[in-house]
Amino acid sequence: MSQVNKKMKVAIIMGSQSDWPVMENATTVLNALDIPYKAMVVSAHRTPKRLVEFAENAENEYSLIIAGAGGAAHLPGMAASMTWLPVIGVPVMSKALKGMDSLLSIVQMPKGVAVATQAIGEAGAFNAGLIAAQMLAMGNEDLQVKLKAWRQAQTDSVAWETV
Numbered sequence: 001m002s003q004v005n006k007k008m009k010v011a012i013i014m015g016s017q018s019d020w021p022v023m024e025n026a027t028t029v030l031n032a033l034d035i036p037y038k039a040m041v042v043s044a045h046r047t048p049k050r051l052v053e054f055a056e057n058a059e060n061e062y063s064l065i066i067a068g069a070g071g072a073a074h075l076p077g078m079a080a081s082m083t084w085l086p087v088i089g090v091p092v093m094s095k096a097l098k099g100m101d102s103l104l105s106i107v108q109m110p111k112g113v114a115v116a117t118q119a120i121g122e123a124g125a126f127n128a129g130l131i132a133a134q135m136l137a138m139g140n141e142d143l144q145v146k147l148k149a150w151r152q153a154q155t156d157s158v159a160w161e162t163v
């Protein structure tokens, strides 16, 4: 894999395939800006060995990790504990506690291991893709141009007023 591709690629991991309808929102901005990604189920609880293998090798293939999980959402923090790559956490809505459990499990990291936690649910997943794009754009002028155009299109689409 070329250095350019490696620099741009985002991993989207989630605890269960049932998270995908929420986590798919993370792909909206990535698709719009032609940022490559790979989405996969990796569970700290159910597939711990797969998580260790993924996290220990992530820097060879990816620039950033978006990690979503619901309930006892240990996946983002555990991934962050095993790689220096930035991990953006998405609390997936849970049935029993409406995602408050997911949010608190992800956001309340101990000092020294960081997860960039987003809002609960679809908006959080969407913004995870957006902040990933912004982070990648820091060192990429082409991406900055695309991102500014995307932002302007959003601004134009929400402006509304009566005559």
Ligand SMILES: Nc1c(C(=O)O)ncn1[C@@H]1O[C@H](COP(=O)(O)O)[C@@H](O)[C@H]1O
Binding pocket: 014, 015, 016, 017, 018, 019, 042, 043, 044, 045, 046, 068, 069, 070, 071, 072, 073, 074, 075, 076, 092
């Ligand atoms: N929180 C975690 C982890 C983990 O943190 O490793 N693995 C699965 N899960 C979560 O369990 C919920 C229910 O999963 P199922 O729908 O498969 O029963 C999902 O939201 C998933 O993210």
